[in-house]
Amino acid sequence: MSQFYERLYDYIHEYQKLVYDYYSKDAISFLVTYYLLNQIETVWDNENMMDGPYERIGELSGVKYNKIYYLPIFLSDEISTNFDANELGVTKENMTSFVIPSTYNFTPHPGDFVKLEQEYLRPTNDKYPLFVVTGAEITTNTDKRHWKLKIETEQSRTTDELDLQVNNEYYFFEYTKNIYEKETFEFLNILMEKNKKLKELLKLEYDQNSGAYFI
Known part of the structure; x- marks a missing residue:
């Protein structure tokens, strides 16, 4: 009987791994620029606005991203x-709405911003609007979870205005599926390029007769 319950429990874990790990590694993805609310450095108006910002974007805003x-x-x-x-x-x-996995190790908030079309992908025709997160739903309370975010267009605002309120810049590195600061991201890219060149050089040193590498 214990083996029966153990097998059922293993199946649950296998299902969670399939659903929650698969999409963060192998599913078709769409790259965006994400503006995550910086709760630590944001200055809230705690006198008149009950700990809220006077405005989200603009000179009078204390919100940072x-x-x-x-x-x-x-x-x-x-x-x-x-x-x-x-x-x-x-x-x-x-x-619209989309899904992000919890493996990104950050918590999305209503009020975050998303740029679905990026200047680095379409620099000559990047006229798409900003989207603001209006709702964030999370899956069941387990270690492997997903966020489903609902977004809608932010009227009459541009990335030029929003970039003035950016405190930190980070980059998602596809190979490790993690987010890094710019210096670390550039260093990892250099390592990847060196590894590719090293792999090509090793192929030239391979001897098919002996199955060994002669360096």
Whole structure:
């Protein structure tokens, strides 16, 4: 009987590994630039706004962000469009959602920003809007989890304005599936290039008759 329950328990772990590890390593991803709220360095208005910012973007804002380049997202839904008439006139709201794994080791927040099309991918036609995170849902309370983020367009704001509030810049390194500071990211890229060259040189030293490398 104990073996039966142990097998069932193993199956649960195998399922979790398939669902939660697979997408962060092997699924088709889409690279974005992610602006993560920097809670430590953000200056909140705790007198009139009940610990909230006076405005999210602009000269009067104390909100700071960590900018993460090349961040892969998964299971992106089709963008739906709603038209809304308000004091600004008729506005068009684009909404969608996507998934990120908890292996990225950061917690997304409502109020984070996402740039779905990046200047480094389409420098001549990067006219796509900013999206703001409006909701963040997490899966069951286990070690392996996913975040599902709901986003919609941020009206009349640009990355030039948002970049003025960036305190730190980070880069996602695909080989290790981790986020690093710029200096570490560049160093890891140099190591990768050296490893590729070393691999090519070793192939030239391989002897098919003996199955050995002569260096």
